[in-house]
Amino acid sequence: MAETMVVEVMAELAELEDPKAREVNEKHGDDHGVNLGKLRAVAKRLKTQQELARDLWATNDTAARLLALLICRPKAFERDELDVMLREARVPKVHDWLVNYVVKKNPHAEELRQAWFADPDPAVASAGWALTTERVTKKPEGLDLAGLLDVIESEMKDAPDRLQWAMNHCLAQIGIDNPEHRARALAIGERLEVLKDYPTSPGCTSPFAPTWINEIVRRQHDQALA
Known part of the structure; x- marks a missing residue:
């Protein structure tokens, strides 16, 4: 069931891909082409889903990781888990959202x-x-x-x-x-x-x-x- 959900979400993100948005984002080092407003709309529909967030993060896809950071439970991550995630977050927007949306709210x-x-x-x-x-x-x-x-x-x-x-x-x-x-x-x-x-x-x-x-x-x- 979890795998099916990830596949469905990834397919939806692929449909939202916009070459012009990707061109703009890549100038800032962000390798994705999904409009952030549309990404937030997907997150709003999915609501908080911690396990799905972990699965999306594991895809190593930038848009999926940004979505993961919007639907996760910031306080649910362990210290070492966040340390690993930060060291994996080489894309500027992912790094920024991880620190501001998740780590700052974590115990x-x-x-x-x-x-x-x-x-x-x-x-x-x-x-x-x-x-x-x-x-x-x-x-x-x-x-x-x-x-x-x-x-x-x-x-x-x-x-x-x-x-x-x-x-x-x-x-x-x-x-x-x-x-x-x-x-x-x-x-x-x-x-x-x-x-x-x-x-x-x-x-x-x-x-x-x-x-x-x-x-x-x-x-x-x-x-x-x-």
Whole structure:
């Protein structure tokens, strides 16, 4: 029965394949051609099905793995299972959804954050940094923010793209959420110039940390006065 269900879902995903969507996605390193809105509609219909999610993940198909992450039970995964899944998740969108939709909601998130943070694999380390950024915002107690800034200052400039992006996000969030560290965060961003020339669409905030920090702090200030 389970195999039949997987075959049916895979056939449905194949029907949703759009060459134009695949072309756009592949520019971002994502090897699938399924519109994410349509993928979410499939997930909504299937509802939560943990075993089907595991079976879809096992196909190693990107669209199937994205669907799996939408229909799984995040708290049902064991720590080692998530560690294996992250190391298998080489596609950026799968990696991002796994961390944000599943790991962050799992009871082993903090243990995994600590294990992944300094992993020699930059893709794994980037997940550790993403979880650290989550803690900076939601539960900073016990974090050495000055120490994090030390690491960012010494390593972000030459870090691989995905890891650099995650470290930069952490830098910005420290500056946004912690006035006592804001001047140093801004200074690090200005000196390293990471993502300074990143193309930004009109109406969107630049990922360049000083611009990002100042813009969000300005908005928060304006909201407080409103």
